[in-house]
Amino acid sequence: MKKSHIFIIVVIAVAVAIIVSSTNDASTYVTFTEAYQMASSGKSKSIHVVGDLKKNSSGKVIGIEPGEDKVSFSFIMVDEGGKEQKVFYNQPMPQDFTRSEKVVVVGSYKGEDFYAEKILLKCPSKYQEQSLNAGV
């Protein structure tokens, strides 16, 4: 076998190893129900849940509660399967939170509560207003 063949085989092997390890380490998008089952079956890996903030009939976000000393907060999120879940976040409310159209929480269940380590927001149009506001 030529040296260059060995070289090519090694490169391919490393590339395959990279792909396999990436997919193994990858987190997944799941619903709260699946996340709960995963947590109860002992898998503690943090996962992504996509959903919306709970809104009342007039479209106002409800269920946001500041923590006792106003440094953390919790909110109610509705996942894509329609399940409502209270989510705790150990930090002050992030930018644009209530304006967001969709929320992705990264975290895991601890008991009955979902603890988010990270919150990603998808805003309808991050740097563009949907309607005119002040100065009118």
Place this chain on the structure above:
Amino acid sequence: MIHYFIGNLGHFFVITSFITALVSFFSYFKASVVQEIDKKEGWLLNGRIGFYVHAAAVLGIVVTLFIIIKNHYFEYHYAYSHSDKKLPTHYLISTFWNGQEGSFLLWMSWHAVLGIVIIITNKFWEGPVMTVFTAVQAFLGSMILGVVIPGLEMKFGSSPFILLRDAMPDPIFTVQPDFIPRDGAGLNPLLQNYWMVIHPPTLFLGFAATLVPFSFCIAGLWLKRYREWVRPALPWSLFAGAVLGLGILMGGYWAYETLNFGGYWNWDPVENAVYVPWLILVASIHTMITYKNSETALKASIILVIAVFILILYSTFLTRSGVLGDASVHSFTDLGLSGQLLLYMLFFMVAAIALAIVRWKEIPSSEKEISTYSREFWIFIGATVLCLMGFQVLVPTSFPAWNQLIESFGGVSNLALPGDQVEYFSKFQLWFAIAVGLLSAVGQFFWWKKIDRKELANQLFVPFVMATVGTVIIVNIARVYHVGYVLLLLAGLFTVFSNGKILLSVLKSNPALSGGAIAHIGVGLMLVGILFSSGYSKVVSLNNTGMLISRQLSDEFNRENLLLFVHEPREMAGYEIEYIGERLEPRHKSGYIKKSDIEYTDDPYTVIAKKDITFRDKLLYKAGERFEISTENTFYEIEFRKNGKVVFVQYPRLQVNPRFGNMASPDINRKATLDLYTYVSAPMMEEAKDDWSEPEELTLRRTAQFFANDYVATIENISRIYELAGQQIDSSFVAIKTEVLVRGEKQDYVAEPVLIIGTQSRGGIIPGVIPELGLKISLMNVHPETDELTLNIFTRQKDWVVIKALEKPFVNVLWIGTVVLMTGFGLAMYRRFREFSLMKAKGQE
């Protein structure tokens, strides 16, 4: 009145630029395929004129858009969405590329500039290279066309010259079609930073520069000049490598100064999307240099040069099509261009790969087996490591695109990036970085000398011993024993020392060739700098009080953050630190202002100085002067003292913006060897500030002394006033103001409660607040008959802030390494460009 003309002019320029790009493309294409000399000249001239007109049109778009932004024509969507009247001129410039349309425009402008340089510097290559260039320009131009094809209902591009009323279906426009908002929505305050003025143009110049080697490569394949394209392309690859690298680092530096994730690199998909093409670009530079010297690695160069440009297009697609939406905090939005972007990427990908496959058999390659002790072998290994390093980042970054692809075929894929991206990517990239370090140390020796095993060991002995000694010393001082970190340190130092040795010998013989050695020293320094600043970084704001900050927060948060009350000193990082209070920043002068020294007016940005305001013994404003402040920013003044003397003061910032939310930015105390990086991890929110106790009612003589929240207070003065916050008080009211002096630990404060008495029991009570002491005093009543007055005293917790602070040793080594690397790139580029010029003078190009 709506300024229609300027928008129509802009739109005219957009269409002109698109059409001239097509005309120029066709002419250059013809010039490259016709054989007759005179026809060729004619087509070339056409193409050239077409491109100059195109460049002029692009300049026209830029100028027109800037006029719209500069003159605040808010009837235009772009000006309304990205700017407001308060932005200073240099940030109006960043407004320009804040929107997607503007950033496409920026990219196009650089292409136009580079195209002109190509036309001037090339003779033979002008036709074929510009054919590729103009094709790319036409695709980019279509992104800002904003034309809807009638009948098909297909929108091409998004124009920056669209009117607000067409972009936003707000009901006001049906009532009042000529309505113009008085002010714009403003620029994201996070982007109001000098790095954001120069980072995007640098990055896009790097993007644009990668098109040049790609065009030469395609031209070479097309005209069957398989060998000749490398020489003119190489200086451009080096240029692109330097500029793109600099652009990436500038983005990192901005993040370091502005965002509070504690570093300069977050492995966010948007960052990865430019990091990967840069690595492949550097790999392609290595294979091209190998080819220039030994006629090997030509095929590899072709593959890599094409891959770089495709990856640039792919990164554009990832970041702008909305695919990353769920995965990135940057979350760009879809302007409806994703189809067009996909087409753009696929067109060049398919065309380039098809051309390469058709020509593959004809591309010359050397058949001889390369020796393990040849420089070609080691450089090739180096390039391979760089490619795999990029591949490792590319795979997880592509998960969102992969999910969409599977879903479009009806499958289910729900892969997501690992929760902790920094930890995940660092785990792999660390080992690649070690390999890069070792290879750039060893590979360079092969480069300069044809050596065998024994000679190599001789040459490497001294640098290796120096690196080992350095590593042992540093590891023992820093006490970080992580195996990967130790090896990275060794690899980095080894690169620095061995390339230093090469540099010395090259400088003696031929200094013009020193670019490679200098660039690799830069790489070594960067590796060491990255290791120091992240691997050796440590949290210094440790909570040693034994008390939790809050039971609701995690143990980690409670352990690694400090709660500071106003004027209650704490120990941190060898300093005595003391939180002094919240500060505001004037818009037009530098300095920080106490909230209690100013009075607000109706306009939220304009305030009046209550007394002479000084900052560091310099008078900023006289009492009664009106000036503007940046209301969205609050700074937290923290004094750092040693032996009772103030060493420095930090002002970490919190930005509260109703439109963009909260954002903490650090303040960094920079020393040559150590950065102290402090940011606000939990501020006292407004709710907590209004959490007052039940009042304590005191009736006192007008000269009495009393205790308020345990501080000694005296009533200094009581008087009738006729003006309040710059407003005349109606004569049917009587307003009485008391001045209460409160002696704090550090300084005296004055609270000025006001009582307004009107007829028929109308009136009001305006309390005086001293937030630093957690004290609010209201004047409830005056009793002239007994010479007494009644005060209500409210108390709350004193102002506090929770901070987190990190020590980052030797971040400067990273920044210095970057500069050294860029210098190396620059020297190499100069050398390669001279080679090309000399050959051109001989009539070879």
